[in-house]
Amino acid sequence: MLSVSNLSVNYGSTRVVDKLNLELGQDEILMLVGPTGCGKTTILQALAGLIPISEGTMRLGKWESSANKHIPPEKRNVGMVFQDFALFPHLTVQQNVCFRLKDTSLADHWLTLLGLDNFRDVKPARLSGGQKQRVALARTLAHEPAYVLLDEPLSNLDAALKDSLRWEIRDALKKAGVPAIWVTHDQEEALSVGDRVGILNKGVLEQLDTPEACYSSPASRFVARFMGEASFLSATFDASEADTDKTVVTEIGKVPGTPLQGANGNVDLLVRPDDLSLDATVSETNCTVEWVRYEGESRLYAVMLDSGDELKVRVSHENAIKPSTRAFVQLITTHPLAVFPKNV
Ligand SMILES: Nc1ncnc2c1ncn2[C@@H]1O[C@H](COP(=O)(O)OP(=O)(O)OP(=O)(O)O)[C@@H](O)[C@H]1O
Numbered sequence: 001m002l003s004v005s006n007l008s009v010n011y012g013s014t015r016v017v018d019k020l021n022l023e024l025g026q027d028e029i030l031m032l033v034g035p036t037g038c039g040k041t042t043i044l045q046a047l048a049g050l051i052p053i054s055e056g057t058m059r060l061g062k063w064e065s066s067a068n069k070h071i072p073p074e075k076r077n078v079g080m081v082f083q084d085f086a087l088f089p090h091l092t093v094q095q096n097v098c099f100r101l102k103d104t105s106l107a108d109h110w111l112t113l114l115g116l117d118n119f120r121d122v123k124p125a126r127l128s129g130g131q132k133q134r135v136a137l138a139r140t141l142a143h144e145p146a147y148v149l150l151d152e153p154l155s156n157l158d159a160a161l162k163d164s165l166r167w168e169i170r171d172a173l174k175k176a177g178v179p180a181i182w183v184t185h186d187q188e189e190a191l192s193v194g195d196r197v198g199i200l201n202k203g204v205l206e207q208l209d210t211p212e213a214c215y216s217s218p219a220s221r222f223v224a225r226f227m228g229e230a231s232f233l234s235a236t237f238d239a240s241e242a243d244t245d246k247t248v249v250t251e252i253g254k255v256p257g258t259p260l261q262g263a264n265g266n267v268d269l270l271v272r273p274d275d276l277s278l279d280a281t282v283s284e285t286n287c288t289v290e291w292v293r294y295e296g297e298s299r300l301y302a303v304m305l306d307s308g309d310e311l312k313v314r315v316s317h318e319n320a321i322k323p324s325t326r327a328f329v330q331l332i333t334t335h336p337l338a339v340f341p342k343n344v
Helices: 040-048 093-098 105-113 129-142 159-176 187-193 211-216 221-226
Strands: 002-011 014-024 029-033 055-060 063-066 078-081 147-151 180-183 196-201 204-209 231-237 247-250 253-259 265-271 276-279 287-294 298-305 310-316 326-331 337-341
Touching: 002 040, 014 040, 014 055, 014 204, 029 040, 029 159, 029 187, 040 078, 040 147, 040 180, 078 129, 093 105, 093 129, 105 129, 105 159, 129 159, 147 159, 159 187, 187 211, 196 211, 196 221, 204 211, 204 221, 221 337, 231 253, 231 310, 231 337, 247 265, 253 265, 253 326, 276 310, 298 326
Parallel strands: 029 180, 029 196, 078 147, 147 180, 253 337
Antiparallel strands: 002 014, 002 055, 055 063, 196 204, 231 247, 231 265, 247 253, 265 337, 276 326, 287 298, 287 326, 298 310
16 A cells, blocks of 8 residues: 655745645555646655655555655656656667566556557557557556556547547556556546545645545535536525435525535535526526536536526536526535535
8 A cells, every 4th residue: 555644845945745645545546636836746756756755754565765765766666657658769669668677478468458569569759649658558557566656648638539548547557456646637537537536735635535525525615616617605504403404595496415614504505517407488587697608518607696696507508598698597406515614
């Protein structure tokens, strides 16, 4: 198990990573997300042993690294996958994957599994971005790393390729049975691919949890907003009610609620776009459409409630409503929504 305890990194007098704690299971994939400059790459570099750390420890198997006792990358048996693939241009695919390997049977295994058999004698320049990233992954896994660090492995690829390759990479990591930390900018990728997701804000891990928990019970408003479209709706909530029927009362309906941070009384309800319905064909109205974004399968609307709260609503693409139209918005969810203390 990879254990990280109180890991902190300073650049000069600036703390960039602050007291990171995490433990990674044997074949667990942790997706690390956060805004640009929040310290994601720095964490990977520290875990790889590429930069000195200021505080804390990292432990795996027989080694433990700390500020006073640095373990270099070659002693950690770490595998790294970068966004720019980092292949040797003068070597073939086969030679890249077998580089410094005594036993090449695992290289054959990964080359076949990642669909690269027909490209063994080709040099990287002749490969597409997706093929290059498969070669980089095959090379990493052929060396039987104890853990794998992936720094935005899909960011140089187009959208369609990203979608298929993310599953291939996940499958390969699971087949190899190694723990992995995967940095991404893409919240959807983090939620769909990760066993757990870590959300960083200014060097601090704000939440480390299952994708479902990060999305539905975010530890903070920052996490709520970062993991997807989030609206906050004024509501009232009686936390003393029996557990089974804790109801949040809003001007557009009642829903079950999960109180966070001691929310009680006047609160803000976290509403996601798919928790709502929108109808412009009924006589009763309670909002005005501000703007609409066509998304193909769906349309995302921003509506302004008559009371002044703005909500985002996602509905079928068939439901086309023009901006400035009066409409009726309603809560339609039956699962509990997160309830935050009123933002004052
Ligand atoms: N070598 C360095 N010297 C000084 N400051 C640095 C150095 N490398 C990174 N930083 C700073 O540390 C902070 C974290 O950088 P880091 O690259 O880890 O962020 P990130 O979350 O990976 O960002 P991005 O998503 O843009 O890649 C930033 O403010 C960055 O400017």
